[in-house]
Amino acid sequence: xxxxxxxxxxxxxxxxxxxxxxxxxxxxxxxxxxxxxxxxxxxxxxxxxxxxxxxxxxxxxxxxxxxxxxxxxxxxxxxxxxxxxxxxxxxxxxxxxxxxxxxxxxxxxxxxxxxxx
Numbered sequence: 001x002x003x004x005x006x007x008x009x010x011x012x013x014x015x016x017x018x019x020x021x022x023x024x025x026x027x028x029x030x031x032x033x034x035x036x037x038x039x040x041x042x043x044x045x046x047x048x049x050x051x052x053x054x055x056x057x058x059x060x061x062x063x064x065x066x067x068x069x070x071x072x073x074x075x076x077x078x079x080x081x082x083x084x085x086x087x088x089x090x091x092x093x094x095x096x097x098x099x100x101x102x103x104x105x106x107x108x109x110x111x112x113x114x115x116x117x
Contacts, residue, residue, distance in 0.1 A: 022094045029067045029091035033104035036062030040085035041108040051076030054085050062087050
């Protein structure tokens with residue numbers, strides 16, 4: 001009877017363990033994307049910064065963290081007096097067909113040259 005219980009419970013425990021690992025991988029990927037987007041906004045907010053330079057920096061930071069299985073995409077825009085950086089990427093999947101796309105968006109005000117007195 002004990003062998004039957006182990007044969008039934010072991011796959012269930014292993015599945016739960018893999019689900020926890022997948023959640024950790026997704027969480028890590030989201031934080032890598034969020035950090036990349038935040039660093040990209042820092043660059044794009046500068047007086048001489050551009051959304052393109054911010055997107056390049058965001059992609060570089062996210063790639064350095066190594067949380068993504070494929071390439072990392074980053075885009076930047078400047079709606080009005082704000083800058084917007086979005087980072088997206090796929091994290092490794094432990095389950096075939098599971099959604100693995102993570103993305104993060106950060107906004108910040110664009111620095112302006114003060115008007116002369």
